[in-house]
Amino acid sequence: MINAVGREIPEEILKQTGKQPFMGVHHFDGYEYKKDGPVTKCVINSEGSKLVESIHDVLVKCGIKDGMTLGFHHHFREGDYVVNMVMEEIHKMGIKDITICASSLGKAHDKLVDMIEDGTIVGIQSSGVRGKIGQAISEGKLKGLAIMRSHGGRVRAIESGEVRIDIAFIGAPTCDDYGNCRGIGGKSDCGVLSYSMVDADYADKVVAITDCLVPFPNFPAHISMTKVDYVVVVDEIGNPDKIATGAAKPTSDMRKLMMADYCTQFVVNTPYFKDGFSYQTGVGGASIASTISLAKIMKERNIRMRFGVGGLTKPMCDLLENGQVDALLDTQDFDLNAVESVINPRHFRISAGEYADPFNKGAVVNKLDFVILAALEVDVKFNCNVVVGSDGVITGAQGGHPDTAAGAKCTIVISPLLQGRIPAICTDVTTVTTPGESVDVVITDYGIAINPLRQDLIEAMKDVDLPFKTIEELRDIAYSIVGEPERVQFEDKIVGIIESRDGTVMDVVRQIKKFEFSGE
Amino acid sequence: MINAVGREIPEEILKQTGKQPFMGVHHFDGYEYKKDGPVTKCVINSEGSKLVESIHDVLVKCGIKDGMTLGFHHHFREGDYVVNMVMEEIHKMGIKDITICASSLGKAHDKLVDMIEDGTIVGIQSSGVRGKIGQAISEGKLKGLAIMRSHGGRVRAIESGEVRIDIAFIGAPTCDDYGNCRGIGGKSDCGVLSYSMVDADYADKVVAITDCLVPFPNFPAHISMTKVDYVVVVDEIGNPDKIATGAAKPTSDMRKLMMADYCTQFVVNTPYFKDGFSYQTGVGGASIASTISLAKIMKERNIRMRFGVGGLTKPMCDLLENGQVDALLDTQDFDLNAVESVINPRHFRISAGEYADPFNKGAVVNKLDFVILAALEVDVKFNCNVVVGSDGVITGAQGGHPDTAAGAKCTIVISPLLQGRIPAICTDVTTVTTPGESVDVVITDYGIAINPLRQDLIEAMKDVDLPFKTIEELRDIAYSIVGEPERVQFEDKIVGIIESRDGTVMDVVRQIKKFEFSGE
Missing domain, CATH: 3.40.1080.10 (Glutaconate Coenzyme A-transferase)
Structure with a gap:
């Protein structure tokens, strides 16, 4: 089917994803839908701490299992340690078929390619992917379909219930023992936690990972304790010096x-x-x-x-x-x-x-x-x-x-x-x-x-x-x-979709092919 | 059935409300449930204003009709004008069978008694009721059951979906044309908007009523524009001098x-x-x-x-x-x-x-x-x-x-x-x-x-x-x-329940009876 930007969206993809082709920027203006809600485990006691000893222990407490969808945010950009830290433990535990739903992924996560190749990771949903993960997806190595969403589109996908995040991991520059997170302070200061807020709102389990535990209440909280199940303290959640790597540079060109x-x-x-x-x-x-x-x-x-x-x-x-x-x-x-x-x-x-x-x-x-x-x-x-x-x-x-x-x-x-x-x-x-x-x-x-x-x-x-x-x-x-x-020449296989911010399909991305000269 | 505080909760009430008797303070610790979500009408345009001319117009836009549940907050305490302002318009429109789900109601709302008597209002859900509304409920004048909830219990009732608020009204000391509300500033300053936050999160329609429109963005917003459908500007939303009336007085006793x-x-x-x-x-x-x-x-x-x-x-x-x-x-x-x-x-x-x-x-x-x-x-x-x-x-x-x-x-x-x-x-x-x-x-x-x-x-x-x-x-x-x-002597008729913070029934409230001397 040809969508509103003239792109052919194969029926198979619409069927596989349950999506509609893109119908124009304002198509859904005024559309009414019911927002999703997370499964929430009530805390009605005065024990007063959500601290868990290790990433391993918190994964066990969250009931990690094959096929889960995990949420991550990218405020540390190329300096992020959290995704790898969590995924390495999951890999060690032998968990398979994980879908990563991240606000973005970059070169800091190149080592996930091995986990894509061995089936630990079968789905990637992200604003995009720089570095080796992008290459791997384009080469057809990811078992499932990569979904590229805009920042607004990711929020829509989660709050509409299209994506359900089983466990969200929030790298928190500061956090108290009850889960109040802030993006500022500490030794891995990233300023804000904006992209992770929807994870906290809608994920069934929410884990704050911090390298700077502070006294309760860590207010004003950027992520509230009311949404956080567990807190894990680790040595380092990121390298803030690498925040500026890649995208942000002044120019003299x-x-x-x-x-x-x-x-x-x-x-x-x-x-x-x-x-x-x-x-x-x-x-x-x-x-x-x-x-x-x-x-x-x-x-x-x-x-x-x-x-x-x-x-x-x-x-x-x-x-x-x-x-x-x-x-x-x-x-x-x-x-x-x-x-x-x-x-x-x-x-x-x-x-x-x-x-x-x-x-x-x-x-x-x-x-x-x-x-x-x-x-x-x-x-x-x-x-x-x-x-x-x-x-x-x-x-x-x-x-x-x-x-x-x-x-x-x-x-x-x-x-x-x-x-x-x-x-x-x-x-x-x-x-x-x-x-x-x-x-x-x-x-x-x-x-x-x-x-x-x-x-x-x-x-x-x-x-x-x-x-x-x-x-x-x-x-x-x-x-x-x-x-x-x-x-550019592509194989027939579709490796990913470009999702419009309203959830329709803007375009598909196919597997790359070695270039063949047209005269041959 | 006798509950955990030894109170007899009649089966008819459990059946009518679908509730369980109170089973102890920590009974639901660790309980898992799925949170509700509001019906949301998407705004995907750059028109840039949510201003509506009058309370009447906004009620029409929100599709006001018989049987709806309306949310209100009580930060203006005895100085609140919002509840009466909205309810008088609803009364004028001839709408019936309204349930009011307020964080609290007091003497400022005495005139609602007429609307209880004529069937405009058939349900009251509130932290409690001081003044003539309490008297009216105790006299059996409310058609439905009054439900008294704690502040935490009201949040639970709404987020669990037990109560669905069709339209929430937020008295906002300051607001911009896109619905960002703050509890401070303006001429009717109440400080905070804490009780209304759950209304904004879960009500299908959210209306901000303000007497101080400020330029966008009114940040940091206490209630975000992302949750507000309409903004109405009125002359006065409350009398902040009356905030201290009633409860809060130092003593020399x-x-x-x-x-x-x-x-x-x-x-x-x-x-x-x-x-x-x-x-x-x-x-x-x-x-x-x-x-x-x-x-x-x-x-x-x-x-x-x-x-x-x-x-x-x-x-x-x-x-x-x-x-x-x-x-x-x-x-x-x-x-x-x-x-x-x-x-x-x-x-x-x-x-x-x-x-x-x-x-x-x-x-x-x-x-x-x-x-x-x-x-x-x-x-x-x-x-x-x-x-x-x-x-x-x-x-x-x-x-x-x-x-x-x-x-x-x-x-x-x-x-x-x-x-x-x-x-x-x-x-x-x-x-x-x-x-x-x-x-x-x-x-x-x-x-x-x-x-x-x-x-x-x-x-x-x-x-x-x-x-x-x-x-x-x-x-x-x-x-x-x-x-x-x-x-104290009561009639048999149950006029209200005391809901425990976890949603179970703590006690029932019966219609008052003229006292009869036991010797007679």
Whole structure:
């Protein structure tokens, strides 16, 4: 069946997953459903401690068994120790057929590939997978189907009961003996615990793993004791120095700085750029640079931001320090400056649900004026791909990309026209993760294209001195430089799906194939 | 059937309510159940406002109809305008058979009696009812059964799905146009919104009613926009000056000051009185006085309190100001000093569930060392009555009484031996609300009785110079002064039940009868 972004979703996949094909960004607006609830074991005694001696013991107490689904969060990013710690013990215990439902997985978890190969892990549900796990999935090594969900989509999947998490593990920088967790303090400070909040709300068993036990009550709790069954103290839950690894780096790349400047010029010429506007940016070099240049113009014109959202980095936190934004709403800290900013009373933690969930009564993304995003590929229908590399291998993550794009009044995607010898602007993206109807503007180093759906923005820019082009023109420039690439070749086997934030199927991901030259 | 506190619970009531008789305080410890979830209408658009013009319009939007159950909270206490405002509109619309599920109801709601009489309201579920509603229920005017629940028990009833709230109304001192509510700020400041949090979590429709609309985002939100369907702005939601009416007053009554002194002497001689202890006290004059005298001894002996819980009043907030307690955990503010203290960063808001719910993974009450409570009556099995007056009329509320009594390591009930000409210490309480197994000590102006179940406390007090007596001795003194009272006479009709915090039936309340002299 062809879905609303023109992708063929095989009937077998719809049948296997019980899902519908993607029907458009607003299809489920106003849809009513009954939320799920966890199985809860009541504590009606005054014994006063939930401490358990070891990961092994807590797994036994939680009734770990073959086929369970386990929840994890990724606030430690490349510095996470919790997933491996738990999975190694499970592996040792000989448990099989585990599904991991994580807010994201990365290179820190490369060693899980062995457990994928030996059948300990048969399912992966994640925002995406960087590193060797992505490669393994793309090579068809995972027994089940990988499901890639956005941050908002993961909350939806759990609260709708589509996914039931048997045991959730929360890496808690500080925790008391009754399970009150905080993302700040201790020796493994990650700032916030936003992605794990839905796990705590809906998992049948919730285990807090900490390396810093503090006296009760560890308040204000980011995860409440009322949702935590057990607490385990270990030596180290993560390496906070590695939080900034990978995604979050400032740039000195002239091409990125140019795109950042285009972006800022575009933003300030829209009708949304006025006192009290709201803004989110990703962690790409150009996105970060555009925040810095935007701050200058805000200062010049005496325009304040009402709130900034993220995935936060230093430039956003600087806005707060400098009094240029009233409030930061934080789901994840991409660098240690952001972690340190959390103590600012106007730097607020929000849950992944508050941030981006399409299946609640209104998330923060719906209130965004601007979001600045990156993409691996953008096609001429403005569809974006942020998960599968142009070589066909799973290599990125949805994150909040489709969530913020759907919510923001002005969604800007920054991408260099060419990623090495690969055109980033193309006729068809390898895999659709964010539908073109959510993407308003694409900024490249060769020009800027506005989505024809947004005639209002085209009108607003008619006297603005920026290198506007059609998206087809940008594609043609790319193809004229590096040639039109051969399409990546895949096996028939479907190894994963890109789930839309509303739970429908946006696209499928197939097993990679060794490239065969078409002339052969 | 006779329940665990010796009360006869008629089969008809068990059948009608689907409930079990009370089986002991810890019967459900370790019990597993699946939590309920609300029907949720998804908001996947960027329209950005949930404002609705009037109470009438919002009722229409929520699909108000005969037979619905509505949720309300009581943080404005005697100054609440919200319940009447909503119910008057419902009455005007001709809607019938409404059940009100409120965290509490009081004299502010006297005018609901007319709606009870005309069938607009057929069910009342509340912590208790002071004022004319209690009288009306006791006179048999309510069509359905009144259910009196503790604060923790109400959370349990809602999250277990036993009660489904169709529409919850949240009086919000401040709110933004997307539904983020806070209990502080604005012109009707009540400090916290703890009791309404479960309504927001589980009601199908949630309406925020505010008299102070503020810019988005109203953070940190006490109730999140993700749970709120609509926002209505009205002139006034309450009169904060009346928060302190009724329950919370300091005392100069010598008898109460003497009991407060006994209480303090008892507390400081228990093994729990040491650095880092935890403490809660009610709002009775003696309870408040005992907090003040305890503070002096804490200072003398250099003992700090780790946390205080409540229902908070000025003396508890003074402990925080004076650095004698590390943290206050707040569910309700009984006076304006407590409301003002909420901005202290160590004065934390907790939900009613975090406070007292027996059906989650561990509430704050489980961590209490001491709770100081009052009672209308205490019997020789240490059972307490805090709901039904000795004249048989419903006049009080369970509040957190059975919750804290069950959780605290040392539960102290202060009560003058005689309430006017009525013995407060008696052979059988009129109605059991808190089971004697939870009550460790009873302090009266004629002496102190320790529950024989607590041989450890009897041992700890053996050299302490306080007027210890058995509970029977106290009863006998009372009877020797005023005579043994005739038992209150009731009709057969059961008008309400006292629900135990775990959902079983603690006792029934029957319709009052005009007293007939036994000699006639």
